[in-house]
Amino acid sequence: MMRDQIGATDISDEMLAAYFDGELSDADAERVAAAIDADAELRGEFEQLGLLGGLVQHGLARKANQVPQARFEQIWDEIDRAIANDARTASEPKEISPSIWGRVWAAFKPLRVPAIAAAAAAAVTVYVVGQDDSDPNKASDTVVEVTPSPSTPEPGNDDGAGPQPMPAPVTKIADANPVVVPPEPSELAPMEVPDASGVEIHNIDLGGGGGRISNTGTVTVLYLDEEPAQADSERSL
Amino acid sequence: MSYWNNNRNKRLLASLLAGVLAPTVAVGAVMATESTAEAATKKARCDVHAVLASKAGEVGIPPTLEFLRQQLSQDEFAVYKSFYLVEKISAKTTLEKAADFKFKSGNQLSLKLLGDDGAKLKLHAKMTSRDGASDLLNADYSIVPKGVLVIAGGEFEDGGNSGRLFFAVQCDRAG
Amino acid sequence: MATTDSDDQELVAAAQAGDRRAFQTLYERYERKVYAVAYGFLRNQEDALDVLQEAFIKVHRYLPNFEGQSSFYTWLYRIVANLCIDHLRRAGRKRDVEFDDKLKHSEASESSAHLPISSLGDPAQAVKNKEILSAVEAALDQLSDKHRAVIVMRELQGMSYADMAKEMGCSKGTIMSRLFHARRNMQKILSTRLDHVPEEGDSSEAGDSLTQEAAS
Numbered sequence: 001m002m003r004d005q006i007g008a009t010d011i012s013d014e015m016l017a018a019y020f021d022g023e024l025s026d027a028d029a030e031r032v033a034a035a036i037d038a039d040a041e042l043r044g045e046f047e048q049l050g051l052l053g054g055l056v057q058h059g060l061a062r063k064a065n066q067v068p069q070a071r072f073e074q075i076w077d078e079i080d081r082a083i084a085n086d087a088r089t090a091s092e093p094k095e096i097s098p099s100i101w102g103r104v105w106a107a108f109k110p111l112r113v114p115a116i117a118a119a120a121a122a123a124v125t126v127y128v129v130g131q132d133d134s135d136p137n138k139a140s141d142t143v144v145e146v147t148p149s150p151s152t153p154e155p156g157n158d159d160g161a162g163p164q165p166m167p168a169p170v171t172k173i174a175d176a177n178p179v180v181v182p183p184e185p186s187e188l189a190p191m192e193v194p195d196a197s198g199v200e201i202h203n204i205d206l207g208g209g210g211g212r213i214s215n216t217g218t219v220t221v222l223y224l225d226e227e228p229a230q231a232d233s234e235r236s237l
Numbered sequence: 238m239s240y241w242n243n244n245r246n247k248r249l250l251a252s253l254l255a256g257v258l259a260p261t262v263a264v265g266a267v268m269a270t271e272s273t274a275e276a277a278t279k280k281a282r283c284d285v286h287a288v289l290a291s292k293a294g295e296v297g298i299p300p301t302l303e304f305l306r307q308q309l310s311q312d313e314f315a316v317y318k319s320f321y322l323v324e325k326i327s328a329k330t331t332l333e334k335a336a337d338f339k340f341k342s343g344n345q346l347s348l349k350l351l352g353d354d355g356a357k358l359k360l361h362a363k364m365t366s367r368d369g370a371s372d373l374l375n376a377d378y379s380i381v382p383k384g385v386l387v388i389a390g391g392e393f394e395d396g397g398n399s400g401r402l403f404f405a406v407q408c409d410r411a412g
Numbered sequence: 413m414a415t416t417d418s419d420d421q422e423l424v425a426a427a428q429a430g431d432r433r434a435f436q437t438l439y440e441r442y443e444r445k446v447y448a449v450a451y452g453f454l455r456n457q458e459d460a461l462d463v464l465q466e467a468f469i470k471v472h473r474y475l476p477n478f479e480g481q482s483s484f485y486t487w488l489y490r491i492v493a494n495l496c497i498d499h500l501r502r503a504g505r506k507r508d509v510e511f512d513d514k515l516k517h518s519e520a521s522e523s524s525a526h527l528p529i530s531s532l533g534d535p536a537q538a539v540k541n542k543e544i545l546s547a548v549e550a551a552l553d554q555l556s557d558k559h560r561a562v563i564v565m566r567e568l569q570g571m572s573y574a575d576m577a578k579e580m581g582c583s584k585g586t587i588m589s590r591l592f593h594a595r596r597n598m599q600k601i602l603s604t605r606l607d608h609v610p611e612e613g614d615s616s617e618a619g620d621s622l623t624q625e626a627a628s
Contacts, residue, residue, distance in 0.1 A: 014592050021566060023573050023588075051538065052595055055602070056452075056567040058539040059548035064448040067457065072443045075465045076436065082469045083432065190304040190325075191284055191407045197384025198357065204376040205501075207366075207581065211373070211389075219308040219387055221403075224373040226366055226391035343477045369474035370490040371579070372498065 011035045011042060020049045278353035280331045281360070282411040285338050285346060287324045289393055290317035291400030305405055308385055323395050323402070329411055335361070342393050342402055343367030350408075357381055358408055364388060382409045420484040428475050435475075439468055442485065446492050452564035453496035455553055463499060467492045489569045493561075493579050500557050544606060551601040559594035566591055 011032055018024050019032040036042050199220040201213065206224060214221045288302060288309075296319035298306050309320055328336035328348075335349035344367055351359040357379040364374040373390075380386055390402040420441075426434035446467060450460035470491055478487060538544055552560055561580065565571040573584045573591075580587065 013596075014588055017592055017595065018573075018588060021573070021591075048599065049595065052598060052602075053567045054539045055544065055548045056552070056563060056598075059545045059552070060448040060452045060564075060568060061444075062545050063451050063549065064444040067444070067447060067461075071461060072440075072447075072464075075443070075461055076439055078465050079439065079468045079472070080432070080436075082465075083435075083472050086473060190286070191383040191409055193304055193307065193385050193407070194381055194383055195307075196381070197386065198379075198381050199384065199386050200357070200379040202359075202377040202379065204378075205372070205374070205581070207371055207373040207375075214313060216311050216313055219311050219313060219385065221313055221387040221389050222374060222376070223389040224364065224391070226373065339473075343474070345473075368477050368487070369470050370487060371494050375498075375501075 013045070016042065016045055017049060020046060278350070278358065278410045278412070280329055280410075280412040281350045281358055281408045282327065282329050283336060283338075283348050283406065283408040284325060284327045285340075285348075285407075286322060286405040287326075287340050287342070288403045288405060289321040289323050289395055289398060289400050290314060290403055291319040291321070291398050292317055293398070293400075294319040296320065305385065308387065308405070317400065319398070319400075321395070321398055321400075323393075330360075330408075335363075340402075340404070341395065342390060343369075344373075344390055344402075344404075345369065346388070346404065346406070348406070348408065351377060353410065354379070358410070360408060362386070362388070362406065364390075364404075367391070380408070383407055421480060424475070424478065424480070424484050427472075428478070435472060438484070442488060445485075446488065449489065449492050449564055449568050450496055452552065452568055453493075453557075453561055454499060455560075459499060463492060463495045466495055470495070489571070490575070490579065493565055493569065493571070497561065497579060500561070547602055547605040550605060551598050554601050555594060555597055558590060559597055562587060562591045563594050563598065 015024070015028070015032060016036075019029055024032060036046055196218070197220065199215065201220075204213070204222075206212075206222070211222065211224045214223065286302070286305070288305070290309075298309050298320050299322065301322045302309065302320055308314075309317075314320075324341055326338045326340070328338060330336040330348050330350045332350055332352070335347045338346040338348070340346070345365045347361075347363040349361045351361055353359065358381075359377065359379045362374060362376050362378065363372060365371065366373050374388065378386065384407065386406045388404040388406060390404060392399065393402040420438070423434045423438050423441075427438060443464060446464050447460050450463040450467075451457065454460050454463065467488065471488060474491075478484075552563070555563065558580075562576060565576045565579065571579070573587045576587045576591075577584045582590075
């Protein structure tokens with residue numbers, strides 16, 4: 001819907017606003033600037049835009065200034081906790097490192113001999129009990145498994161320009177906060193894919209730039225655009 | 238008078254019965270609801286395989302991706318000659334909490350179980366751009382347990398190979 | 413405190429190297445600005461504080477991926493805008509009707525509206541007038557979410573039409589038109605509210621009633 005022209009000029013409201021927002025080409029901007037100089041009504045409209053912007057900025061800044069500093073400090077504490085939690089999660093595998101054992105070893109330095117004797121006794125006990133009550137389901141508590149590299153042989157492509165062998169893909173549990181449950185050893189194998197997935201999309205929003213959905217019946221692929229072009233469809237709020 | 242008495246007695250009896258039966262019915266209903274709720278899926282395990290599809294080379298489908306052969310052999314992927322498993326991430330989601338998957342590429346996927354109609358799991362998927370500044374995907378979808386939904390991301394380079402990144406998402410009931 | 417992009421870049425580099433104090437300084441530098449933006453979108457203190465928290469956690473998580481192609485605050489504001497739009501969209505599922513901005517802007521946009529500039533006096537003073545700012549608050553409350561979003565993205569975040577279009581998933585033309593309608597609505601609401609605003613200090617009663625209205 002185009003706007004009415006303002007005053008005696010051919011400058012529309014939207015064009016004036018685009019000029020105010022610095023969105024016009026140099027040529028158009030010059031034309032609007034000249035029209036503003038020449039037309040009082042247009043100048044008034046232009047000032048309205050400036051005033052409105054200033055009012056919104058000050059109105060919201062005033063609102064922000066009404067929040068006590070303690071609230072922002074409280075929020076920082078929450079952020080700090082989340083950051084610490086992230087760091088802990090990220091370094092978890094590293095924590096099971098020789099340094100910990102080194103520290104434990106050092107702490108027990110005066111007790112090494114009796115500790116080793118006790119450990120040996122415990123090991124013997126566990127072995128004996130284990131012999132009596134062996135349970136194949138008592139699998140080791142593997143949390144993270146690094147799967148072997150997909151060492152697919154390069155079929156006769158010796159020109160040196162072929163693809164590089166991939167580094168070992170890593171199987172890991174999600175490292176985010178939610179319900180991260182260590183997978184059972186059986187869960188480390190891929191799931192057996194059924195013949196038809198029967199994907200039904202109920203609601204979809206493909207970000208700002210869009211993308212597309214492809215459904216061949218056997219496989220449904222959602223193509224996302226990382227650097228989206230201008231979209232015509234609107235992302236609903 | 239006897240008619241009135243008779244009616245009154247009937248009403249008395251009915252209200253007594255109602256008084257006795259109502260809690261029983263209510264308790265029964267609550268128990269039935271609880272048992273139904275218990276039977277419903279509350280947790281799902283999800284696996285996401287990040288797959289690099291390259292137009293170069295003749296690697297084809299490696300053993301680690303053999304389980305996806307049917308999908309990767311579709312015309313949809315005909316342009317790619319080599320597939321590489323970049324990483325596999327597993328996590329569990331519940332009706333209350335989403336599972337987040339952070340990938341080497343920087344993309345982050347969040348999957349949340351929304352329900353289970355007996356045949357299909359209903360999930361919400363959200364994927365963010367590599368810099369986290371925008372959402373690339375927000376979708377609610379239903380899928381049979383273990384079924385594959387493929388999300389195609391952007392260009393990626395890993396271990397000297399470059400191509401397009403695909404995320405094969407599978408979820409199964411886990412309680 | 414005046415800040416520059418280069419100051420930010422130094423802090424970002426330090427934070428990327430693991431300096432948590434540098435990250436805290438970035439937070440302190442932007443906490444109120446981010447809050448103002450989030451409040452502009454969401455109109456609720458607790459929701460705005462939630463977004464502030466979520467935004468900085470997200471910024472920290474993605475900090476290793478930030479290569480400085482845009483300035484830090486541009487990146488930060490994009491994240492904030494995205495979180496706010498997400499928040500509104502989630503809420504929108506529960507109250508779809510209120511999110512159809514056609515219901516709200518059509519009438520107001522048809523007639524032109526002007527702020528009573530002459531009665532507001534000096535614009536530099538007007539932006540400090542409590543009654544006027546309360547009226548601005550109330551006017552923002554009355555706008556649809558989409559109109560408020562474009563006003564905040566443009567006036568507070570200084571986003572370009574292209575960035576706003578990307579954020580809202582629509583064309584630049586739609587943004588241009590929506591921003592026009594949003595401003596026109598805002599002018600109309602404000603001009604109605606400010607018709608009888610007394611000069612600062614004339615009457616405290618009028619100011620109180622406007623403040624109450626804004627808070628309700």
